[in-house]
Amino acid sequence: MLGVDMYPGLALGPQRIGDCxxxxxxxxxxxxxxxxxxxxxxxxxxxPPPVHSEPAPQAQKDDVKMELENSFLWKQFSSVGTxxxxxxxxxxxxxxxxxxxxxLNPSLRYILLLDITPVDNSRYxxxxxxxxxxxxxxxxLPDRVFIHPDSPATxxxxxxxxxxxxxxxxxxNTLDSQGHIILHSLHRYQxxxxxxxxxxxxxxxGGQHSFVFPETQFITVTAxxxxxITELKISSNPFAKGFREEGMNSKKQRDARQKRKLAxxxxxxxxxxxxxxxxxxxxxHPDTNPAVSATPTADPNTTGADLQALTLASLQxxxxxxxTCGFTPDVARxxxxxxxxxxxxxxxxxxxxxxxxxxxxMSDGMQEATGSEVTNAIIESSDSLGEGxxxxxxxxxxxxxxxxxxxxxxxPFPASSNDPTSSSSPTLSTPSSTSPSMQSTTFTxxxxxxxxxxxxxxxxxxxxxxxxxxxxxxxxxxxxxxxxFPPLPCQSQDQMSLLMQQDDALSNNSxxxxxxxxxxxxxxxxxxxxxxxxLLAPTQNPTFGASYAFPPHMQNLSFPNMTxxxxxxxxxxxxxxxxxxxxxxxxxxxxxxxxxSTPSLPPAAHPQLANPPPSYSSVEFPYRSDxxxxxxxxxxxxxxxxxxxxxxxxxxxxxxxxFSSYPxxxxxxxxxxxxxPLRHLYRHQHGHSHPQGSFLDxxxxxxx
DNA sequence: TCAGCTCACACTTTTGAATAGC
DNA sequence: AGCTATTCAAAAGTGTGAGCTG
Numbered sequence: 001m002l003g004v005d006m007y008p009g010l011a012l013g014p015q016r017i018g019d020c021x022x023x024x025x026x027x028x029x030x031x032x033x034x035x036x037x038x039x040x041x042x043x044x045x046x047x048p049p050p051v052h053s054e055p056a057p058q059a060q061k062d063d064v065k066m067e068l069e070n071s072f073l074w075k076q077f078s079s080v081g082t083x084x085x086x087x088x089x090x091x092x093x094x095x096x097x098x099x100x101x102x103x104l105n106p107s108l109r110y111i112l113l114l115d116i117t118p119v120d121n122s123r124y125x126x127x128x129x130x131x132x133x134x135x136x137x138x139x140x141l142p143d144r145v146f147i148h149p150d151s152p153a154t155x156x157x158x159x160x161x162x163x164x165x166x167x168x169x170x171x172x173n174t175l176d177s178q179g180h181i182i183l184h185s186l187h188r189y190q191x192x193x194x195x196x197x198x199x200x201x202x203x204x205x206g207g208q209h210s211f212v213f214p215e216t217q218f219i220t221v222t223a224x225x226x227x228x229i230t231e232l233k234i235s236s237n238p239f240a241k242g243f244r245e246e247g248m249n250s251k252k253q254r255d256a257r258q259k260r261k262l263a264x265x266x267x268x269x270x271x272x273x274x275x276x277x278x279x280x281x282x283x284x285h286p287d288t289n290p291a292v293s294a295t296p297t298a299d300p301n302t303t304g305a306d307l308q309a310l311t312l313a314s315l316q317x318x319x320x321x322x323x324t325c326g327f328t329p330d331v332a333r334x335x336x337x338x339x340x341x342x343x344x345x346x347x348x349x350x351x352x353x354x355x356x357x358x359x360x361x362m363s364d365g366m367q368e369a370t371g372s373e374v375t376n377a378i379i380e381s382s383d384s385l386g387e388g389x390x391x392x393x394x395x396x397x398x399x400x401x402x403x404x405x406x407x408x409x410x411x412p413f414p415a416s417s418n419d420p421t422s423s424s425s426p427t428l429s430t431p432s433s434t435s436p437s438m439q440s441t442t443f444t445x446x447x448x449x450x451x452x453x454x455x456x457x458x459x460x461x462x463x464x465x466x467x468x469x470x471x472x473x474x475x476x477x478x479x480x481x482x483x484x485f486p487p488l489p490c491q492s493q494d495q496m497s498l499l500m501q502q503d504d505a506l507s508n509n510s511x512x513x514x515x516x517x518x519x520x521x522x523x524x525x526x527x528x529x530x531x532x533x534x535l536l537a538p539t540q541n542p543t544f545g546a547s548y549a550f551p552p553h554m555q556n557l558s559f560p561n562m563t564x565x566x567x568x569x570x571x572x573x574x575x576x577x578x579x580x581x582x583x584x585x586x587x588x589x590x591x592x593x594x595x596x597s598t599p600s601l602p603p604a605a606h607p608q609l610a611n612p613p614p615s616y617s618s619v620e621f622p623y624r625s626d627x628x629x630x631x632x633x634x635x636x637x638x639x640x641x642x643x644x645x646x647x648x649x650x651x652x653x654x655x656x657x658x659f660s661s662y663p664x665x666x667x668x669x670x671x672x673x674x675x676x677p678l679r680h681l682y683r684h685q686h687g688h689s690h691p692q693g694s695f696l697d698x699x700x701x702x703x704x
Numbered sequence: 705t706c707a708g709c710t711c712a713c714a715c716t717t718t719t720g721a722a723t724a725g726c
Numbered sequence: 727a728g729c730t731a732t733t734c735a736a737a738a739g740t741g742t743g744a745g746c747t748g
Contacts, residue, residue, distance in 0.1 A: 172709085222710080
């Protein structure tokens, strides 16, 4: 096992959700559900972060943008309350994260990571048609990061296609050795995507951006709780096609099968008892069907087990339909057993092995697109529903929507969070907690327009005002008991129907402007103190990917035998969310590190809020996932969950914890079937040495 | 008793090896 | 011999529901 332990460097540092893009300048989600929270936010605090005056060396930094291509699908789920199945063996996410990147330096290499962090400290239960916080969250598990299999790849590569993380798997197996992302069931999570510049060997993170799409929040379950979610999954996931109305595994069909089985059993019994329905007519080939050949004989010694065996045998043997007896052939299909996935631990060697290539490639110029770069990549039918269908009806970003309000007590349904007047500053905040090993998550959204009213809208009012009040939504102190997801402005049935139609229309046009289809992310600017500019106003700090000096945390990618200062460190973004409008005194706890230098965020309109998302063609290619990073310890403590019914007045006290960071561990090798760019990375498996440091031996994989 | 979890099941899509044809 | 297209079986991804567990 690799001693892949800590990478104290590469700290993302304090980050915030702030650089969301707006479509049509309209709020995407209904206003808040927590008026109190919004009120608690001083107007000045609601203002976007100031533009940093420090000149940005490179223009790229500000231009890095990410869009969620299948945001429509996500929002469909989000409007109901997304649930993600987690299993011991690992379950894929559906919908998957389908992203579009822009603003990268085409010639630089980047690594894309996906991680999933808890939104709050609560455990949820589905009650009364909605999700309610019922207690404190379980101890935080080691964080794992899913590395996109194409990583590292050039900016040109990432920008030339749709980036999919659908190979990432979620598990509730805390002892998982497959590298899946480990989550607790019945907890609420927020996926995040990180783009890290890997310009060469030991210098990762020349630029680093993190993106959050609030609509991708979900609650983990081991079995679906909400029928609406089940229906959505079945209708949109091709693998569940069999459960559709017309599918062979539909309720109807299953019931029919059940009846047939019962009929067979009954028939068998009848046969044994000399039932008039002559089974011999149904069993023309007794030689090949021992069970059948045996049935005619009403052996008095036949036991219950015998009958069962006979029944099973008869079921397995194709039987001709016999209207008179209600029989229809029902050949049992062979159930393929799952082959245990081989460990996919991506040891440090993986990274180490890549480094030389990366360095070389960089020197050679822009990396050529790989085979997977074929423009006409496969587009998953599963996501087709959501892709390219997002219309202007779904203004993104600011709006953006934290469809899952990080309210411990409730996911407000549309109506409940419709207060258009509430502050729009999207704030995903995880209640801080003192509980060790738990992590506080705080997301800060761009400041919304001033709100006029704090009155929560009625629950489940899809047609409610489209304005979205993130701050309120995020308030964990909301007394609301319903944990429904925040509503989407356009998700009334009529609206949804219309959108679906539009979606269909758009789906037929691959060149539709995704601008109206995609949801852009909330960006977590690079938090490093040295890059305050980026942190405060990413779009205004064109430093990303440029030849700027690597900030301390970016220079810290290291391997076991490297010094701690060289370690790759991916800080927990949940702590990185910058609270633009909260004073340090309101922080539940002090950050373990380093982010004291984080500058306060003065009121200022965020430039990106007005920027319409770029248009992209919807191109996708299959990915093979399987690389995971593991965040071990150094997980900041989280304060205990608040009582379910805390007065609204307390809503804003703990939303902006300082940013802490924790090390990042690599834990997976690429999937054996990995057929893409990363393949070559695993050729180097032993004792790599590099001018700047030695590499790990991949022969042993890091298993966590 | 019951909420939550596990597992086998029957379905589906995806993948890749084998084969055929040029 | 080499390439491409087709076929097919296995693998893998779904939700369901029964049974188990604490």
